[in-house]
Amino acid sequence: ESPLWLNVLFSCSAETVGNTEPSIVSVEVGESVTLNCTSALIDKSKTAYWFKHRLEHKPQEVGYKLGEKNASLLNPFKDSKSGFELKKVGSWVSLSIKQVQKEDEGMYFCGSISENSVNFSTGTFLAVSDHFNISVLQTPALQSVPPGEAVNLQCTVLSEIRSAELRVFWIRSAAGSSFPEIIFTHHNSSSSSSSSRQCEISSSKHSSVYNFSPNIPNNHHAATYYCAVETCGRIIIGNGTTVDLRNWIFYLRWLLSWLWLWV
Structure with missing residues (x-):
């Protein structure tokens, strides 16, 4: 019922x-x-x-x-x-x-x-x-781009777990959307087999850098992008990077005024 x-x-x-x-x-x-x-x-x-x-x-x-x-x-x-x-x-x-x-x-x-x-x-x-010592740092915190251009996002993962055993993906959370959505996943070389074995914790830190460059064609893609790490049944999410569209009219006025100074 x-x-x-x-x-x-x-x-x-x-x-x-x-x-x-x-x-x-x-x-x-x-x-x-x-x-x-x-x-x-x-x-x-x-x-x-x-x-x-x-x-x-x-x-x-x-x-x-x-x-x-x-x-x-x-x-x-x-x-x-x-x-x-x-x-x-x-x-x-x-x-x-x-x-x-x-x-x-x-x-x-x-x-x-x-x-x-x-x-x-x-x-x-x-x-x-959980109390795994994993840090997920995103840069920059705010990024502005003109419509139609790509934005460069970077995610640094510092952990005690080998990078091959980490699943790193990107989540887009747009204002007005019903739910955040996974839009890209980084595939590690041994990711297909790592899920079947236990997580290996080492005494030394491992640092990995992941880059993602999504295109921002319109306001729907102007959102907050989160880098997320899944390992051992846990998800650790970064601080997020907010991407907005640069005011094209303002940018055009600035460009014209700059050109006028050099004419």
Whole structure:
């Protein structure tokens, strides 16, 4: 039998709404995290929901809150040692995890349901890293390019794990997009066989540099690009590089004024 929220979804109009969280949040095991959703509870007639979704799995309902009533968590989140909690803060319904575990990793999104409308946030991906000593550094933090040109992104990975056992990929998170998307993967020479053997940790640091040059033809590609490293079942995400389109009119005016000085 289909859950109530699915029945409601197909019987009324649906709309995607924004939330206050960045599209990707990275924490370590044992840390606490709070995800907020300003649109989840607008008035007393609406029921606010939180969901979790992992790749190749069905969405799971974390819990819900009906108007002024107490929030209810559903299993397995209710009995999880992570300490899930739903709380109303003003018009927000926040989802807190007191001690994040690796299995808590995934996409979290909130929604509100009333008699004739369903609203969902675009979602926040919660990336959980263990206490592996891996650093992912991206440069630059901000890059501006004219439309149609490529942008040069660089990712430096410093780890105790051999680079052949790391899967490095790039994620694009554009404003207004439903979910972040994987757009490029670096293939290491032994990546096809490394997944079948245990991760080998060495006492020395290994430094690897990965370059990526995507073309930025329009505003859809002007986004934040994250370098992500997957190893031993864990994902570590870099600080991100925000790419925007240079104001072409301003650039043209500057170029004309420069040429005028030399005429």
